[in-house]
């Protein structure tokens with residue numbers, strides 16, 4: 234049975250459960266459930282604090298886990314990223330009252346509050362800056378107003394939390410994060426779990442593709458085929474089938490969902506007709 238760690242709370246937990254459900258896995262019904270077995274897929278899910286997931290996975294007791302890239306780096310655990318999942322996207326940044334600092338070099342001798350002590354301490358050390366780090370569990374934006382620190386380092390998505398606290402980011406982003414699948418560093422590809430791990434990854438990749446691509450079908454004249462195919466190259470190569478009407482072909486290709494309307498306009502302009510797009514519910518590439 235494949236043993237997988239899934240976030241039980243916070244920004245990662247809802248989207249992770251949605252993705253696993255879309256990939257055909259059974260998910261818990263109650264937020265209090267801490268583990269469930271999906272016997273049909275021979276998988277057991279452990280619902281753990283996002284911060285702890287890299288530690289469990291690096292211990293080898295769990296085969297893989299879903300966590301945030303920033304949480305993995307912060308933990309310093311012996312685990313590696315094997316698949317980015319495209320949700321819980323954020324940047325990790327320094328912030329302070331306007332005019333506090335322009336970059337990491339200005340932080341010498343100052344105090345930085347953060348929930349991500351590992352990332353911040355390493356970044357300061359790599360930058361050769363000697364500053365103090367105060368660990369707080371969350372809501373770090375308030376630390377400046379309350380005089381616990383002059384600077385914070387925190388997750389920023391929309392920037393609303395910073396604005397509400399009268400703070401501004403400064404310096405280069407320290408890192409970019411998103412949800413990721415992790416496994417133990419150097420996990421042996423010969424391990425018994427390997428085929429199941431690969432199957433799990435293919436399922437999640439299938440969900441990512443189904444979310445970002447649509448299927449496009451259209452008819453076009455043979456003389457326009459090369460131009461049309463240039464607009465819809467597909468992932469490998471489009472399917473082209475003859476039509477009963479001589480001189481016409483039907484084309485089928487996957488296209489990025491965000492470009493679908495523009496591609497339909499461009500196909501129409503070169504004479505393609507009966508242009509349809511349909512959602513992809515699941516796929517294996």
Ligand SMILES: Nc1ncnc2c1ncn2[C@@H]1O[C@H](COP(=O)(O)OP(=O)(O)OP(=O)(O)O)[C@@H](O)[C@H]1O
Nearest residue numbers: 243244245283301302303321322323371388390410
């Ligand atoms: N507002 C946000 N938008 C996008 N991603 C976020 C946001 N807040 C946190 N994250 C990301 O979610 C992951 C999990 O962070 P964390 O466990 O702190 O979740 P949380 O939503 O802050 O919940 P809590 O602090 O209540 O546990 C991290 O990788 C972080 O980058």
Ligand SMILES: O=P(O)(O)OC[C@H]1O[C@H](OP(=O)(O)OP(=O)(O)O)[C@H](O)[C@@H]1O
Nearest residue numbers: 371372373388389390391392393394395
């Ligand atoms: O840029 P924004 O869109 O405002 O998002 C960023 C905020 O979201 C997270 O906080 P969360 O709500 O998880 O609270 P926490 O600080 O207690 O973790 C993060 O720590 C920031 O405070």
Ligand SMILES: [Mg+2]
Nearest residue numbers: 243244371372
């Ligand atoms: Mg948080």
